[in-house]
Amino acid sequence: MAKKEPNTRLRRRKQRTRRVLKTIMVLGLISFVLLGALVGYFAWKFTTVAADTQETLDRGEKSEKREVAVDPNQDNISVLFMGVDDRDGELEGRTDAMILATFNREQGSVKMTSIPRDSLVSIPGHGEDKITHAHAYGGTDLAIQTVEDMLDIPVDYYVKLNFEAFIEIINALDGVEVDVPFAFTEQDSQGNHGAISLQEGTQMLNGEEALAYARMRKQDPRGDIGRGDRQEEIISALIRRSASIGSIHKYDDVLESVEDHMKMNFTVGDLVSFHKYAGSVGDINKLQLEGSDVRYDGVYYYQLDPASTEQISQELRTHLGIEDETVSEDKNETTQAESP
Structure with missing residues (x-):
């Protein structure tokens, strides 16, 4: 044994x-x-949400400033992000935030400019008024047309969110971290004045607090410009937060919120094509529209500086790879005039 x-x-x-x-x-x-x-499941959910939130424009699939429709998989494109001052879930009313971004396919780069809501612009069919009113007058199409006329570039795509989506998405991700530059109080999403109080310093904000941080203007010495910077900071913080591995289990809640409170004209294939820009998210080139505070008949406006607007227009057009025919013609005329 x-x-x-x-x-x-x-x-x-x-x-x-x-x-x-x-x-x-x-x-x-x-x-x-x-x-x-x-x-x-997430692929199915993503496809379902993309289909439910997709909304075509009256103008069709291409901007009037394009000869043919663009393809994000091959072309440089522009996207207008709009935050709508809406409490009824209809995605109507004024825009509290308008951020235009251009994406260069070859460079894999992104440029972004925040358009102050009180900017005095020409709104087709309504004369000169604050750009925030364009969406209230004529919805997404008119808001896009106004931005296109102002910057002389095509707006290929749009994403539109209301307050509810903003709050729920940030809460679903357990908040976003920002560096609050000074203490202030602001109304909440229901219009209750002084309901939100923030202290100076780096801190984690919930949905309501982040919305107040993005919306506050009157207590900021830089007015609309300061608010634009804070809105861009919130977007960057939200992107960083949603990209972390620990947030993956939160995506279902995020998708549920987005489905009910967002509209866009992207297809699922269009959205997938943005993977190329993933490495550029933390290094967005931000362009600032300069101007001055003015009052006409007692009403406040932000008067855009023509030279600054033209410079940003040229930079965005170059980033999109659009040849400026006006500049080319002027150069040709100058060359001919100088020729003997």
């Missing part, structure tokens, strides 16, 4: 090893299936 004991121990060890391997294989298979199901 003594001679058989080592073989018995060896068989037992082999049996235990096989059981462990089988257990690992079974657990691995279960994990693989669960992961596949999770990925499949």
Whole structure:
């Protein structure tokens, strides 16, 4: 019997090893299936949300400033992000935030400019007024047309969110971290004055606090410019937060919120194409529209500086790869005039 004991121990060890391997294989298979199901679920959810939130423009699939419709997989494009002052869930009313971004496919780069809501512009069919009123007068199409006329560039795509989406998305991600430059109080999303109080310093903001931080203007010595910077800071913080691995389990809540409170003219394929720009998110080139505070008939406006507006227009057009025919013609005329 003594001679058989080592073989018995060896068989037992082999049996235990096989059981462990089988257990690992079974657990691995279960994990693989669960992961596949999770990925499949999010793919289905993403596709469903994209379809439910998609809304075409009256103008059709291309801007009047384009000869043909663009393809994000191949072309440089522009996107107008709009935050709508809406409490009824209809995505109507004035725009509290307008941020225009251009994406250069070859460079993989992004340029962004925040348009102050009180900017005095020409709104087609309504004369000169604050740009915030364009959406209230004629919805998404008129807001886009106004921005196109102001900056002389095509707006290819848009994303429109209301207050509810903004709040719920940030809450679903457990808040965003920002550096509050000074203490202030602001109304909440229901219009209750002084309901939100923020102290100076770096802190984590919930949805209501982040909305107040993005909306406040009168207590900021830089007015609309300061608010534009804070809105861009919130967007950057939100992108960083949503990109972290720890936020993956929150995506379902985010998608549920977005589905009910957002509209866009992107398809699922369009959205997937933005993966190329993932590395550029933290290094967005921000352009500032300069101007001055004015009052006409007692009403406050932000008077855009023509030279600054033209400079940013040229920079965005160059980033989009659009040849400026006016500049080319002027150069040709100058060259001909100087020729003997």
